[in-house]
Amino acid sequence: MYWNYYQGYGWYRTAFQPVWATSYNEALDLMRQSVQGEKSDELFYDQLIRLAPNKEQAGIIASIRDDERSHNKMFREMLLELTGQQIGPGNAEEMESKPINYAQGLRTALFGELSAVERYRKMWFGLPPGIYKDTVYGIILDELKHADKYNYLIGETEATR
Template identity: 45%
Template sequence: MDPQMQSGSMQAVLSVITSSIADERSDELFYEYLISVAPTEQEKRVIESIRDDERKHRRMLRQLYTQLTGRQPAPGLGEQEEFKRPNSYLEGIEQALMGELKAFEKYRGVYLALPDIYKPVLFEIMTDEMKHANYYNWLYAKNK
């Protein structure tokens, strides 16, 4: 667990949520690129479903931030995000897989620090991240 999160500090939770809003946008852009270079329609559809989940997560995190603070996150948060283009489709799939696993770990820390009423939101995001990691594992094995 992230040392910041061990304290259970709401400020740490809000900081992670804010950075996660931007991260989800960055992931969305990265996955748009992977969709554009995916070798089959089936792979494009799988990555499109993951991209759509990232968009959903971003909305959910913005809503959670608003519920926790009583105010909207900064306008345009994550809108200027960019990504580093991988050297190959397979490298991109590997990078996406590792990113999904790291996101799960980050969200686990937030989940443990949140009041129970908000935990279902993080549970949905966390289970989606594990589903995405499984899809990227499949895509990696298929293209290796």
């Protein structure tokens, strides 16, 4: 078995299809879904900012929210360039759930960031080498940074109990 690397759109596999394999079209579908996901995260974080116990913690969450806005814009721009289709910023009225309390909201946000890493990693495998793949990689690194920040906030919250 051998690998025939980049051929047209996405990676071309000859003898077997690895579990992590993602087609180019699947990557685009994940990117479309991510536009809504990033918007939903942004709205959730707005709620979490209101629950934060102090300005420092609210500022950390606000920086994460601002990154999510940037990711939403990047995904929309990549989709426009790759498909020629204009994608809106996502439905501002839809949010999966509101945080019950601050501590629970932090845990929900942490696992949301880790889930996004898995989704974006799958997307990354379906993109051809180049600027779009590099951009998704940068977004993955941001999501990991966000998870670290939420771990810090969870620790701070538990330390003050």
